[in-house]
Amino acid sequence: MFINTTKDDSWSVCSGVIDQVAGHEQVSRLSLENIMQHEFVGDTKDGGIALCLADPDGHSIPLFCQESAGATIEMTVDPGRGLSHPSGTIHSVVPEALGAANHIGELSAGCHCGGVTFWVTRPNAASEACSSPYPDLLLPYHSSSSANPADEKWWLRANKSKYLAGTCACRSCRLGSGSPIQTWAFIPRTNLVQSDRKQIDYGMGALKEIESSKGCFRNFCGTCGATVFWHCQERPDLVDVSIGLLRAEEGSRAETWLQWWTGRVSFIEDALDQVLIGNLQRGLPRIKVEG
Ligand SMILES: [Zn+2]
Ligand SMILES: [Zn+2]
Numbered sequence: 001m002f003i004n005t006t007k008d009d010s011w012s013v014c015s016g017v018i019d020q021v022a023g024h025e026q027v028s029r030l031s032l033e034n035i036m037q038h039e040f041v042g043d044t045k046d047g048g049i050a051l052c053l054a055d056p057d058g059h060s061i062p063l064f065c066q067e068s069a070g071a072t073i074e075m076t077v078d079p080g081r082g083l084s085h086p087s088g089t090i091h092s093v094v095p096e097a098l099g100a101a102n103h104i105g106e107l108s109a110g111c112h113c114g115g116v117t118f119w120v121t122r123p124n125a126a127s128e129a130c131s132s133p134y135p136d137l138l139l140p141y142h143s144s145s146s147a148n149p150a151d152e153k154w155w156l157r158a159n160k161s162k163y164l165a166g167t168c169a170c171r172s173c174r175l176g177s178g179s180p181i182q183t184w185a186f187i188p189r190t191n192l193v194q195s196d197r198k199q200i201d202y203g204m205g206a207l208k209e210i211e212s213s214k215g216c217f218r219n220f221c222g223t224c225g226a227t228v229f230w231h232c233q234e235r236p237d238l239v240d241v242s243i244g245l246l247r248a249e250e251g252s253r254a255e256t257w258l259q260w261w262t263g264r265v266s267f268i269e270d271a272l273d274q275v276l277i278g279n280l281q282r283g284l285p286r287i288k289v290e291g
Contacts, residue, residue, distance in 0.1 A: 001178055014178035019171075019272065031275035032180075037062045046251030049167065049181065052283030056276075106193075107257055109245040111226035115206025119193045120246070120257065123160050126190040128153050130237035135186065137166040137266040155186035155238060157259035158290075163187050165243060165258035167284070169277045170267035176210075176218050177227045180273050181265075181280060183243040184230065185258050192239060200239075202229070253287065260287045 003012040015032055024030060038050040042065035047054075054061055062068075103119045110117035133146035138154060148154070155164045165185045173182035192200040202209055208222040212230075219229040230240035248254035262284040271277035 015273070016174040016177060016179040016181075019175065029274040029278075030272060032273045033276065035061055035276075037064060037068055039064045039067050042066055044252040046253050046255070048252045049183065049280070049287075051286050052280055053276075054283070054286075056279035056283070103193075107254065108247045109241070110247070111206075111221040111224050111228065111245060113206070113221060113224035113226075115223040116221045116226065116228055116245075117195060117205065118200050119195075120187060120241070121191045121193060122257075123156050123163065123191065127156060127160070127188045129190070130188050130235065132235035132238045135166075135266065136170075137164075137168070137261050137264060140264070140269075141267075142269055155188070162257055162259040163191075164261060165253075166261040166264075166266055167280065168266040169271035169280075171270055171272070172212050172216075172218075173230075173267075174272065176212055176220075177242075180271065180276055182227065184240040184266075185243050185246070185254075187239055187241050189231075189237050189239050192241070200229075202231075255290070259289060260284075262287050262289060 001014055001017050003014070004010070005012075018032060021030060021032070035053060035056065038053070038061060041047060041050050041063040044050070047063070050063055054063060105122065107120040108117070109120060131148070131151050132155070133148050134152075134154060135146070139146060153160075156162075157164050163185050165183065168182045168184055169180065174180050176182075189199060194200055194204055202217070202219055206222045206224075207219050207228060209217050209219050212218045215233040217229075217231050218227070219231075220227050226245060227242040228245060229242070231238075243254065243258070244252070246252070246254045246257070248257060250256055253260065265271070265277055265281045265284070268277050268281055
């Protein structure tokens with residue numbers, strides 16, 4: 001909810017926890033912030049989703065490789081090639097994966113404190129065994145049914161070599177994460193394994209759980225607070241995985257594992273900050289989708 005920097009005793013408020021602005025209930029397009037810069041973009045390697053918010057409303061915002069005070073490098077967006085950088089390479093430290101020897105070819109994931117760690121395996125035959133209605137990301141619930149009568153395995157993309165990924169602006173994600181934007185990858189539970197190679201258990205490590213709405217559960221690290229999973233009784237074998245935890249070599253969007261949906265921010269109609277999420281949706285096509 002807050003970030004306190006002890007060096008100068010400054011406090012930052014996570015803007016996602018703002019739920020009402022007194023006197024502005026009738027404002028049709030609320031805007032809560034004026035984004036001046038993006039910091040630590042270098043840590044993402046690929047620009048993350050800062051890339052999509054690099055020039056909202058037509059004005060460019062500096063993307064700093066690290067913090068904006070001290071030795072920093074400003075990067076600019078090249079629409080054709082994603083991020084460009086004066087040195088040609090964006091350096092970042094990918095946290096070392098734990099127990100990597102037992103997980104060759106798998107994707108490491110874990111929270112800041114290490115209290116929750118797990119691995120993602122590549123799509124395989126078992127990834128098609130589950131069934132699920134369509135998500136709001138693909139079929140807006142306000143205008144269509146989520147029914148999936150043909151049992152399409154929509155979470156498998158790029159000729160079944162990647163998982164679907166997207167952004168969500170619903171109130172539940174916003175208040176649960178503290179961020180107005182939550183990124184999710186849709187991954188079958190069978191493709192999520194613990195360090196001991198057993199399928200993930202929602203009580204593993206420091207993982208905690210709350211029922212955020214009836215039959216829907218959110219998992220987070222009880223120590224550092226990281227958002228980890230969302231899962232529900234309606235589709236117990238398909239799990240939403242918080243993409244910020246993935247530690248892909250190529251960068252924070254993990255594009256050798258995920259195919260991003262750039263056509264819509266899920267539940268954009270429910271966003272409190274309509275201006276921010278509108279800008280995000282307009283910027284999503286900056287993520288180049290390759291098969
Ligand atoms: Zn943690
Ligand atoms: Zn959501």
